[in-house]
Amino acid sequence: MSKNAFITKQQAEEICKEYPTPFHIYSEDGIRTVIRNLKKAFSWNKGYREYFAVKACPNPFLIKMMQEEGCGVDCSSYTELMLAESLGFSGKGIMFSSNATPAEDFEYARKLDAIVNLDDFSHIDFLAKHGGIPEEICLRFNPGGFFSVGNSIMGNPGDAKYGMTPDQMVEGIRKLMKMGAKRFGIHAFLASNMIEKDYYPTLAAQLFREAVRLNKETGAEISFVNLSGGIGIPYKPEDEPADIFYIGAGVEKAYNEIIVPSPIKSLDIKTELGRYITGPYGMLVTRVLHEKKTFKDYIGTDACAANLMRPAIYGAYHHIVVLGKENEPCTKIYDVTGGLCENNDKFAIDRSLPEIEIGDLLAILDSGAHGYAMGYNYNGKLRSAELLLKSDGSVQMIRRAETPKDYFATFDFSDIIKV
Ligand SMILES: *Cc1c(COP(=O)(O)O)cnc(C)c1O
16 A cells, blocks of 8 residues: 655645644544544444553643543553643543552542552552552453464563563452452553554453453452553555454454353443554654765754654654655665664665655654654754644644753753753
8 A cells, every 4th residue: 555644745835834844743634533433343332432542642632632532541650640630531531551650640540530550469559558449440461471363473471561460360359359449440451553453352352251250250340341552553555554343343252252141241341542543643744954875875854763763762664755756756765864863863774765855845654653752852852843734724733842941941940051
């Protein structure tokens, strides 16, 4: 499949008159549509709800849209809880899935009456001391070993820091019941960025069986299963996008086979998708500043890994579109780089692209999740603005770009630096 940017060169140049590059831009239509289809795919489950993983794209303007579409939020830290509270989320609208959790984070989550997802057995006593044990609580499960879909190994939970062992799940529920908990959710996140369409159905079947086992061994009411995040997106042109209706039907089949005939009979499905919701509907737009020819041909842009670090840290592929040259043949091979003093600051290595000229605009696609959010200030680089392409075609700034003043703000106690 060919991959395209959701704005044209002409639109991008118009936007650049008001907002200088680089910037991340998101599509309102894209985000609303993906949520509506997700809800349709799981509409067979009355209690279904998506809790958007805030860490993927913590912008209140975008999360407000998701709230309008019926989503809750999945938070993992104090400031993510603040963001949720400021948007009016509370109670069952918030899933708090954290690990190595500070006391004040648990206290805050309990104050908001969020659903707490406990990462560890030892966190039971810790939560009892810092916020108290609620009536409904979630436990994060780690089955150990490898997680396979069919014959392929997809994840390595035995090597992951998250969740409780099968024995700890039983002990944890027994202990929590004695402390007043009445209803339990089970959560697991066993593989990431899965475009394998049977990932969610396979994970769901495993969690449903675990729910039945826990109910049998402890007598506890299992009120929901949280399938967490992990549905992937087609970063590469040859990747197949996830068919959410196939996925929803696959989870339904497992539910009908495992939950319906069990003593549990029914439970709610929850998801905490991040990448799947915003990933494809955001992109990083950057301008070409330089071309450098040494042992290789380098294109130097005004964005860098501080704006999008996935290629630098994971070697992740992000498709690049040279705006206005969508239909030109890829006759050149370039490394597309940012300006960090760090050799892995490359958005693409040996990438086939149309011939690029200085001043061209590049759209680095699929930056909508774990993109801006992972930004940092290394080399004194400033984080970019975030813009929203609204359904009516207008563009709204939803976060301004940082200025040097922001960069120096943490010296506000000192008189050495004045900006
Ligand atoms: C990161 C994360 C998610 C979202 O993951 P995606 O890959 O973006 O779908 C969901 N739940 C938890 C607990 C996470 O840590």
